[in-house]
């Protein structure tokens with residue numbers, strides 16, 4: 001499986017939201033998007049814009065699931081948004097709903113907590129600070145997936 005990577009500059013929050021919306025438009029059930037980066041990098045901001053785009057509801061409430069760990073949205077396709085920051089080592093990922101069904105889209109913050117359970121076909125997005133508003137997104141994944149989600 002050939003891997004590819006792309007580096008994007010996200011000048012401000014609308015740029016992050018616009019990236020999320022274009023990935024949402026090209027996404028399919030079974031896609032897994034891992035969102036890495038430090039606190040405040042924009043992981044939840046990305047997830048919120050992505051979920052609102054799939055829901056076709058720009059005002060949909062999308063809280064950060066840092067206490068519930070997992071939040072599933074009955075969209076079409078359904079989306080599971082997870083924030084694994086507080087995951088205990090022995091928590092059962094399947095019990096949390098992270099069974100990586102091919103009928104669901106997964107958006108996962110703090111994906112390093114998945115360890116070996118992270119699907120090899122996932123798209124990795126690592127967000128890093130460049131300044132108060134600006135972020136770098138390092139996007140990495142199978143060439144076929146990158147080609148579909150980020151054409152051009």
Ligand SMILES: Nc1ncnc2c1ncn2[C@@H]1O[C@H](COP(=O)(O)OP(=O)(O)O)[C@@H](O)[C@H]1O
Pocket residue numbers: 010011012013014015016037038039040041042043044045046064109132133134135
């Ligand atoms: N380019 C940007 N992309 C995303 N968020 C940004 C950007 N610039 C500033 N922000 C701000 O950074 C914060 C990101 O918060 P959040 O998405 O909750 O981060 P995380 O989930 O990574 O901890 C928000 O307050 C948002 O307004």
Ligand SMILES: [Mg+2]
Pocket residue numbers: 043044045064083109
């Ligand atoms: Mg977050």
